[in-house]
Amino acid sequence: MISYFKLIPPPGEQEVILDVAKRQAWMHGEEIGKLNELIRDLYDYRTSTLTSNGFSTLFISLKALKLENQPILIPRSTTCFAISNAVLASGNIPIFYDLDIQSLTYDLTDVIRLAKNHACKYIIVVDHFGITNDLNELKQQNLFIIRDGAQAVLNNIHNTNKADLLLLSFYATKGLNGMDGGAILSDDDKFIEACDQLIYYDHQSAFSKAYSFNFRPNNLGCAMVLNAYKNRTGILQSLETLKAMYDKAFAGLDSIHLYGKTQTFLQRYAIRFLNDKVMAAMDELRKKQNIQIPKAMIDVADATAYPYSENSSQLVNTVYLLPYYYGFSSTDQLEVISAIKNEL
Secondary structure, eight states, rough: OBBBBOOOTTTTTOOOOHHHHHHHOOSSSHHHHHHHHHHHHHOOOOOEEEEEHHHHHHHHHHHHHTTOEEEEEEEESOOOOHHHHHHHTTOEEEEEEETTTSSSSSHHHHHHHHHHHHHHEEEEEOOGGGOOOOOOHHHHTEEEEEEEEETTTTTTTTOSOOOOOEEEOTTTTTOOSSOOEEEESSSSHHHHHHTTTTSSGOOOOTTTTTTOOOOOOOOHHHHHHHHHHHHHHHHHHHHHHHHHHHHHTTTTTTEEEEETTTOSSSEEEEEEEEEHHHHHHHHHHHHOOOOOOBBBEEEEEETTTTTTHHHHHHHHHHOOOOOOOOOOHHHHHHHHHHHHHHHO
């Protein structure tokens, strides 16, 4: 079976884990502070804080902004329920906007329409699969922009097209593996101070006394992220080579739409099949060749409560992921390319 994703540890990871174990620095240690300092430099924000996972970065941010019962624009088609869950759990209202089918970034026309109709002041944009959103047009709409960069941890390094907040994830399937973990970055010191008061029981002065949480990062995960970043050159070279091979192999085919053409590398390699015949052929391919080519997106809106969306329906049913990850062998990639082309 050729899997669409495998977690291949970068050099030095085992040694890092053994060192943390020797120091008994599983939860607390110097790596937390080192990682927090590093990400401020990498993403060019003045201040930051670390959390336990991607969900908590958004949940804490919305709480720190003191938002309640606010309409918040979020993508209807995405890869998981973490965003909608965080909006709902924080006591706010998700307003689902469409993605542009050609780019997988926000559909500006739909965002403008919904922001006006629902008096929205906040939007969450998602850099799906490492495809970074251009925020320039969005900034003209007077919206507070939260960039969910969980799927573009490596792509957003020194990205000058900054949002008001940048959220990151260090989950195992992301660009820098820390098993799990997250980061919130901002240029507002007081906002990050408010976030810090929400992360752990003893510090939750801003939360209701009826409930509290533990969203602290762990030191082992931070040590693993630091090691992954140390090996970033090899990781990036692997992803760039894989993307270039797929791009070249499928360029010009009228039955496949490629995403992220302007990116030198991606976190995942997503393609859209443009007709039912091709999708049926891909279903047969998966059965015959034992190649994982899963659907990439889900509709997170309740279909019974929200109107039908043509864009969302197309994305959910036609966008797939090809095998693509650090350490994926060129031999297996050529087998994937050959199998797909034989079915087209």
